[in-house]
Amino acid sequence: MKKQAIINNLEKLGFSKHEASVYLALLKTGITSAGEIIKETGLHRNVVYSTMDKLVREKLVIESNKRGVKYFKASNINRILKEKERQFLLAQNIVPKLKNIKNKTGVDVLIYEGIDGFQTAHREAIEQMPKNKTIYVLMAGGKNFYEFMGQELKYFDKIRKQKNNKIKLLASHARESELETKKTKKRTNIDIKYLPIDFINPIGSSIYGNKVLLFIYTQNPIVISIDSKDVAKAHIEQFKMFWNNADKK
Incomplete structure (x- = not known):
């Protein structure tokens, strides 16, 4: 599957375009610094740093520190499946409650x-x-x-x-x-x-x-x-x- 097609599919799963690009770059490069991701994606450094921070918060990226330099790597890709399963279970729980709220x-x-x-x-x-x-x-x-x-x-x-x-x-x-x-x-x-x-x-x-x-x-x-x-x-x-x-x- 071509890179753009993968990015499009990741966007359908809830990734932003920048998040999809950074995540793919991390999968390709393995453990790396933000500088390498900037080179790989061609995105502005501020965009890369803010995107990495968000992916770290969502536990899709793991951050480590070596001699004062931050390194990043993509977490287990099954994390995406687990997150979607969590969202599905949440939807199953909330939809009946929303139906009860709806004006009958x-x-x-x-x-x-x-x-x-x-x-x-x-x-x-x-x-x-x-x-x-x-x-x-x-x-x-x-x-x-x-x-x-x-x-x-x-x-x-x-x-x-x-x-x-x-x-x-x-x-x-x-x-x-x-x-x-x-x-x-x-x-x-x-x-x-x-x-x-x-x-x-x-x-x-x-x-x-x-x-x-x-x-x-x-x-x-x-x-x-x-x-x-x-x-x-x-x-x-x-x-x-x-x-x-x-x-x-």
Whole structure:
């Protein structure tokens, strides 16, 4: 892997650009003085010294003193893994507390645009969906849904199968030819009914637990995500009313 690629990956792990450069230089040179690191990195001496101090505080670099001269070396590289494990455990501990603080009666609204946004909205929804629960789809998008999901649909259905999430899908009769296909029939645990509507509605919705996704099926699709128990409950009641009066294929 090239040096710049390694620096980029270290930045993703939380290193600053200077920290990544200094850390790599220390790995390369072994025990060395700050002067050698300045030569190796080309960074200003003040930048190198302040960066080294921070890396020492974070225990990623070990500092020693020989005859009044400071020497530095990178600590065991597994220290990076241990630090990330510590941060992960901290996140696991704090996230439930943050959820308890969050206003339970509030409504969280997010807007996703484009095909990437369409796929992201579905991926997040299925990942957050409780096990053994039903997904309700009103005014299914038919070929538009398949086109926008692309290969992401395989991941979506894989997670859905693992969680045993059934889909109840309501569509207009105008979408029937788009849904009664081999592609749909290969997807397991889907129950479809049709409403006596002979036009294609460019707007649809899905309910995933307490999350409602509203779709606008234009060339550049838009998804509005509403996270609210009350809103989801109202949509499910509306869905069931339509479901009881719809035709099954």
